Amino acid sequence: MSTPSTQVVSADAKTILLIEDDEAHALLIRRAFESHPEGYVIDVVRTLREARDTLEHHVPALVIADYRLPDGEGVELLQVQSNTASVCPVVIMTGHGDEHLAVESMRAGAIDYIVKSDATMGGMPRTADRVLREWHHIEQRRKAEQALALSEERYALAAKAVNDGLWDWNLETNTVYYSPRLKAMLGFAEGDLDDTLDAAFGLVHEGDVGLLRAAIDSHLSGGTPHLECECRMLNNNDSDFRWMMIRGLAVRYSDGVAYRMAGSLTDIHERKRAEQQLHHDALHDVLTGLPNRALFMDRLSRCLERARRCDNYLFAVLFLDLDRFKVVNDSLGHTVGDELLKSVADRLLDSLRDGDTVCRFGGDEFGVVLDGIDREDEAMQIAKRIAQRVEQTYRLSGDEVFTTASIGIALGSNDADSAESLIHNADTAMFRAKAHGRGYVELFKGTMHMDALQQLHLENDLRRALAHEELTVFYQPIVSLESGRIEGFEALVRWQHPEKGLVLPCEFIPLVEETGLINAMGRYVLKLACAQLREWQHRLLLPDLTISVNISAKQFVESDLADQIKKMLHEYALKPACLKLEITENLIMENTEDASQFVEALYEHGIGLAMDDFGTGYSSLSYLHSIPVDTLKIDRSFVSQMDTDSNGFEIVRTIIALARTLKINVTAEGVESIDQLTLLRALQCPMAQGFYFSKPLDVASAEALLISRPSW
Template identity: 40%
Template sequence: MAYSSVLVVDDEPDNFDVIESLLSDRPYQLHYVSNGIDALESLDLFQPDVILLDVMMPGLDGIEVCARIKAMPDWHTVPIVIVTALTEKKDLARCMAAGADDFITKPINGIELRARVQSMLRIKQTYIDLEQQVQTRTAALQAKAERDRVLSIIATQICASFDFNEIVETTVQEVQQLFQCRAVAIWQLQSSIADHNSQVATVVAASQDPTMAPLLKDRDQIHLSRVRLQAYQLEQGDDATVHFQDLMTDCPEKFPRTAHCQQLAVPILQNDKLWGFLSVINCQSSEHWPTEEQEFLKQLSTQLAIALQQAQAYHQLQTELNERRQTEVRLRESEQRYINLANAVPVGIFRTDANHQCLYVNQRWSQITGYSTRAAMGMGWLDYIHPDDQVKFQDEWQRFVNEQRPFQLEYRLRSDCHEEPWVFGQVVAEYDAQDQVVGYVGTVTDISALKRAEAQILHNALHDLLTNLPNRSLLTERLELAINRSKRVSSYRYAVLFLDLDQFKVINDSLGHLIGDRLLVQMAQNLKSYLRFSDFLARVGGDEFVILLEDLESLDAAVRMAEGILSSFEKPIAIDDYEIVITASIGIVLGSADYDHPSDLLRDADIAMYRAKSSGRSTYKIFGAEMHHQAINRLTLETDLRKALTQEEFRVYYQPVINLAKGRLVGFEALARWHHATRGWISPAEFIPVAEETGVIQQLSRWILRQACQQLLHWQRSFPEFAPLKMSVNLSAQELRKPTMVSEILQTLDEVGLEPHYLTLEITESMLIEDINQTIELLTELKRHHIQISIDDFGTGYSSLSYLHRLPADYLKIDRSFVGQMEKGNRNFQVVSTIVALSNQLGLDVVAEGVETQQQLRWLEQLGCEFGQGYWFAKPLPPQEIENQFFTQGLSPGLVEEERRSVINQSLMSHDQPRSGPCPSSSV
């Protein structure tokens, strides 16, 4: 089995170990280097089929390495997959701009990794296959073009000369050069007086490989079997080809060094009789001659036959003046043969007088230009050349006349019957005896298909293949024009609208990519129909469109346009059996002379679009300077957040959970706290949403789970009198959707040594309804391993009683917003009372969050709430302060109410960390 070579470039060996384990069951040979320099130097050594490239590396980063590899002629086709934790679109755009073929986000998903690598290998193999096909087809076309060129040269020479010896010399030289064979010869048959069983063939013209010993010399002779020759003529006929040595009686003696050479011969006929042969000697072991080469030689022999007869006719005109009538007949016959020959070649042939007036065209010329032979007669060259190309034609013609250089030019023709064709034209001059130009002979080759292909390639390079809209490259050109115009013309107003479809991924995932693609095409058509003729619409991403509005009367017109587009989206779009209503978020940038680069316009429009999306979707936002500052701050926070784990800036704080009836400490909730190196304490409400969006939340959650389990195990062993203590840890939405979540949690518990029933996982009510059936299945699996489940922030979501009783939960946590504002008899009090009663009916315990006053505690006890946590008992504290205030200050596991509150109040007064607001429920 052939192994594919995979080069992994990462400064962290652990990442290579992960990749190696994920690809261990595949037929890949993995190689590892730890930096960009080694990666560039090891390409020739490892010969990678795929490169997995990290971005953040010392020295050369992954983007620079990618760009350098793609600039290498020998390695620009190797697929490069960026493996990175960067998920911002502009970071990924930098990777793709450097030439990356795909990317994988960290942490690495095994299924995605294997699929990406396999996909890249298939793409590379497809590219290799296509390249081989193109090379094969190109070689075939080039060979055909060379053969056509030789036919054209011979045909042109036949038209210009009646010297048969000159024609045959040209023929053997061109054929020998074309086939790169050992030798080419033209043989003329002669009668043998000495031997009645053989017939002599004499070399008339020959061309041989100068690097090898000559096989033939002028007037060289061979003997052909008369019997075999007659049988060949009777059986094979005019169109025959034959292995020449089969006819020779003295082949071994004549060519003792060419026993392995293969000779192919085609007949040259004179008045339907065998005059001689055109033979090709090729020193190859194979006896197979390609059909196209045989056909070419047949066409060439036809031209030689015509040239021969034409030469003889000309000779007779010079020597038999007394037989004028017979000579005229032969001349007409010769002209007809010339016409037949000219009509047989695959190029257009024309002839003019010295004043460029057309005298003759062949049938192919008429087919290419659309002009009949009658219409062409008397026309001048400029009469059928496209007006836009006439100046170019005349300039090239002057160089041809003045510099005696070959005339070769691509130009367009006028046409009476179809589109204006593109041709490649060549012209040679005809001279009389006094060396004066008497006319011109030329050829035209139809290259219209090639020009259409070039135009299509250019169109595809600047347009989106799905919607046929302009792509980012063409958009960039238009934006540059708008920027330059705004600097020149003060009254010029323009705006850029960045439009992103809301929830398009949901449509793709639920209805399939085919429906999604058709929806994009329909959206593109709808947008085009809504815009003005002068507006420019481009597709720049999967579900992203950019609109350039120019020549605006006022910048308010851009706002009206955005509002109109959003209104037009309210109408459902019918695709097959589906009626789809989709909304969009639009970012608007009002153009000004301050902009210098298109990327700045797109960046600001993108920022405004994301602000619109975060404001509730189906709306628009106009870019302002403060948005840019906020985006920079957000990027800085995201960067610092990624560093925080490795720099150990995170802390785990613990908030006690109290049994309200017994006044007993029963456990803790683990909460993330971030002490920034320069900013100090950062609120979870600020960094948790960023962690969730960037995916850092998963790594942070795993770290907190391990820390919390280790801490609880330490307290259980150090303070057994407080047993049993439990630990609550929040689950994020990303973890809940992770297929390996259960196994990872069980692995952590096993490595720490904590029994699963001491762990409670908290899931917010809003997370439950995203995929209720999958959530129930996942929670059931956790319960099967004795891990307890708590529904966090209960009352803030949209839980349905129809599935609430199906959830394998142990606790309901009343959201702090209800507890903090409850008063006797008010609505919040009734909500809390209802939740407690509902929990009792479902057999669940209730934990009240945010207990901050003695009155709240009394009401909760009256309502029968089992557990509580909040500032009335203790705020989240670091482990050492938990031990000082709950384990080592003489507190017994179960305190009387007065003693408990007295000690806790003292601890609250002594701790100087500022009280933070409510934390998001997904804050681990």
């Protein structure tokens, strides 16, 4: 007889299965995940059938399913999962907010239900993070419950082997036989426990006496087939109560009247403690002991219900995120990081009033419900008090640790939509606070949703701009003050938006850095600049023309950046000396070890390095000896004051003298007047750039300027 084969279903913790027949919605969600640090692969299918086929072979980390599909409803997938081993969390989406559909989805086993909108689909990575954290806790709890069930089964077998305590009650004489084992379980020696029912009832916790009497009466009257009751009984040895299971069965006359009842006594104290611990763990964070998201949502829902009943009731939700917590983890280790989280939890508890609730959402995120506040500014005062308490010094494992908290506040009243929307509003306000810097507190305003949506649209436009090559490069000439001729250009990125026109870097560079697109954009700009330089050198017969390209901090820490640059020089047949990379002083100081290795690699290949905005950063000169910088670029803030402020002139003079001593080239940025140019020449500054010579130009205008051979 052949043995049926067992299909192996592989698990993939990095894949998210998206079941969506609307291509626009699927694209929006897929793009939202592109910058996610976990690097999820979004597997998109359009029908329920395709989803079933996929789940037969692979278990994704998460399933996101549209409720309405061409061949069925997304909730049918939950039935498929229940019949296979491929079980994973499922989020149901729908285009319409229907409470009936939400209830149906959650009852069917969905972990969450989301109404489609640009905001919810764009914010799907955050929803996925939350859902996967909740699923992890659910799985842990399920495994613990399975272990508990197995433990109970083993305990039952052991109890039979060693005999539980036995009792036999003669209802006609009202006397009870208690076995020696039963007496020992209750801390009595043989002969110490009276043979009466009252003797046993006297040991039962007063809170359980009524329950036990009702269970006995119900069985004797024929209401239940047997007696089974859990109650607490006093142990005579240590005067502590222990949980016991009392079981029994009545023996009856032919007319059904009971004349005898016999049964057993089982010690279930450890099982009850385990159940209570499981219940506690299901509602509390394991690390800090604070309520978790589930308990927090319950408390918040109660506040909402109260607000709907009481017109004047006001409450608030705080969303708190520790600033630069990752730095603590990376530098001092996860053990210290955990100690910091526990210490922060203690300080949060100390900062709140009786009746308020603080929870840990996960990671370094905490939530607070202020239950009942008199006015709006009271929430702000409490939040500021929390922020001040959190930023005080921590002594952890012998180290002094500092952190701050960014806090967002959402006010709740009788017009609040839901607990989830309040948390989302507080979260949005927290991100606005974090954008201001560390340790800020921000109150949610309705316009923040629109700002967040605009930011999402701008990010989507930016991704499309990179894909469709809407980004372009402008060129600002760098002039030799000795010859008055153009020596090279600085390449400056610009965004030619199809609807908004030319977008300046200050409007989109911060977003590029935040979304992780800076590396792709940097490579794109470097490629365009090198290609253009090659064309001008050959076509205009300018073999020594140079190009300067800015390098961002995130590009700087790329392990293969030097190799990328060398390949690009080879691809466009450029002399290394014709390419200069510009980095900021702060970037060098914050990444000294990486900087030294990177610059050495460039130096070995003859590629120049310019220190941009010199004098505005750490102002530490030691790195000029250890890192081979060949050009200092004097910041425009100093150059602009040369002809009006003696301090500005002295700073520029000192930098030029220092560079001359170290045999380093100098370029003065931001030259805007003939007076500034005259002073720079008097100080023998080698190079300069600025609006006096030319603003940044597009390719055609820059080429025309080169052809005209201007001299200043």
